[in-house]
Amino acid sequence: MTGQKASPAARFVGGAAALTAVLLAGAVIFHLAARRERAPRPPVEQPPLEEGPVDRKERILHREFLDGRAAAEVRAERYFQGPDGRRHLEGGVEVKDYAPDGTVLSLIAAEAIVYDRDLSRFELSGRVAVTLEDLVLEGGYFEYDKERGVFETRRGGVFSSAGMSGEAAAITHDRSRGEVLLSGGFRIVIEAPGPSGERSVLTGGTLRFLRRGGRGEAAGGVRFARGPVIGTSENLSFTVEEGERAFDSMTFSGKAGVLLAGPSWDLSGRRALEADDVAVTFLPAGGGVEAVEARGNARLSQASAAGGDARLSADEVRLSLDGEEDVRRWSASGGFRLELEGQAGQSRTVEGERASGDGGMSALAAESGPGRAAVLDSERLRVEAAALRFEGRDFDASGGVKCLFKPRPEGSGPGFFSGQSPFHVSARAMERREEADSVRFEGDVRAWQDARRIAAERLDMDEGTGEVRARGGVTASFPGPSRNGAAGEPVEAGGEDMRYVPEDRALSFRSKGYVRMPGAGLTAGEVCAIVEEEGGGLETLTAKTDVVVSRGRYEGRGRQASYDAAADRIVLVGDPVLVDREGRASRGSKLTFDLGDGKIRLENEGQGRSVTVIKS
Secondary structure (H helix, E strand, O other): OOOOOOOOOOOOOOHHHHHHHHHHHOOOOOOOOOOOOOOOOOOOOOOOOOOOOEEEEEEEEEEEEEOOEEEEEEEEEEEEEOOOOOEEEEEEEEEEEEOOOOOEEEEEEEEEEEEOOOOOEEEEEEEEEEEEOOEEEEEEEEEEEOOOOEEEEOOOEEEEOOOEEEEEEEEEEEOOOOEEEEEEEEEEEEEOOOOOOOEEEEEEOEEEEEOOOOEEEEEEEEEEEEOOEEEEEEEEEEEEOOOOOOEEEEEEEEEEEEEEOOOOOOOOOOEEEEEEEEEEEEOOOOOOEEEEEEEEEEEEEEEOOOOOEEEEEEEEEEEEEOOOOOEEEEEEEEEEEEEEEOHHHOEEEEEEOEEEEEOOOOEEEEEOEOOEOEEEEEOOEEEEEOEEEEEOOEEEEEEEEEEEEOOOOOOOOOOOOOOOOOEEEEEEEEEEEOOOOEEEEEEEEEEEEOOEEEEEEEEEEEOOOOOEEEEEEEEEEEEOOOEOOEOOOEEEEEEEEEEEEOOOOEEEEEEEEEEEEOOEEEEEEEEEEEEOOOOOOEEEEEEEEEEEEEEOOEEEEEEEEEEEOOOOEEEEEOOOEEEEOOOOEEEOOEEEEEOOOOEEEEEEOOOOOEEEEEEO
């Protein structure tokens, strides 16, 4: 809606009021109160009123001309003064005000108009229609206050403009302010332009609308509906486009809620947003929803036709739409929690300081904040990091990653670690790929479960096969041989590359391999340890290529070595050489380090077979 000018006869203040005053005096001159300035006159004392109707006139028709053109016109079947001193126009009353080009600027139509002697208050009744430029007020009864410039009714009425219409139990229109007030329960409708324009319906208790500014406020059980968009709240502020043919924006306040169901959603696929305040922005010219922003205890719930629900809570949530009520992007800030229910009962929760993602929540990014990490919690994993990024069931984590693998009683863990107990991994970055059933950690990786530990620059876990691979200065710790049912002392092994094959229980190291165990150390080009199942200790060990075994002041060198946990001894073959601390060397065909009794045996086979025993 737009504001009105102070048009001459359209202001019934000036038109009908002046006319009836003249009729009462018996004159034919029609003076409009706002048309020309007059010098103030002293009040004239009115003679006592006669009892009963007086000065009755029939078939009233009065026209006023200005500069040779019609300026105003008044019609009525009759005029009279009532016993209370008030003036009456009855029977098809019309008051018109003309523009210079002859068009009607305003029209007041009613079955009866009653007004007082000082021409300040007017009562319009019986099929009242007040047309003020582009605004029409209709109802069975209206009052007009000349001094305030206000039309109002408390008996129910309707109003309409070029783009908006409405009804209420009470209507007040302040012409000077360009304000419409609806109360006692209202309903307004805006028809968007164009053949496909959707109808917007707004209902509530009271509504105040400033036409000149194109803005308004509503209260009392407010409800808005337009196509697949429904909004409710205790209070509402809104703006409309010029011409009042479409809403420009809305802010729902107090128990605010907005329901969105886009064209690609069925009844089970909808988005409901609740918050202290929810602001909706529309595209121009009656287009669809452009954005929705919720502030204060915001909660978004979403269900898709494909199955699976999502629930998002945050201090602020923003949705960007495609104009057809389908969400393209969303964001959350001020601390958020996102619960995702997948198909087949799969679920996960994501938390952090802020997040953003696509409309279907298949892709999203989460970030940490002061004192708050970005967190993923699922039935299998809990991950904390500075940032998380998801694509379907795949995700990446970066910045101080801490990962907890939860127990899987029904299955096995990733090889080296038992699936029956939780284990932890820390790293600078992490990635998980659902289809490959794999997890990768990179950058200062540390993994541990009880006495089993791995440190490396990169760690890959195949959750399907249980295979584990590591590279970059790898160190692995695990229990040594079990003794009398008790776990043995820790064994440490390492190399540049590591691989664990669960079906063989084989833990192998390549390039700069080494083993440190109680009583001895070993280095070699390749080292392979066989470990007991489910977190048990070392069973056997083999090494080859430039093998060196050290114990105390002695060092054995050869091409291949093996360790038997049951016998607790290392056997070195391949032209072994035993060297002491002074550099003295002894050669043989087999060199045995008996870790249990501390003896070293050097054997020579052949014709000159001999055995040398040294107490280390």
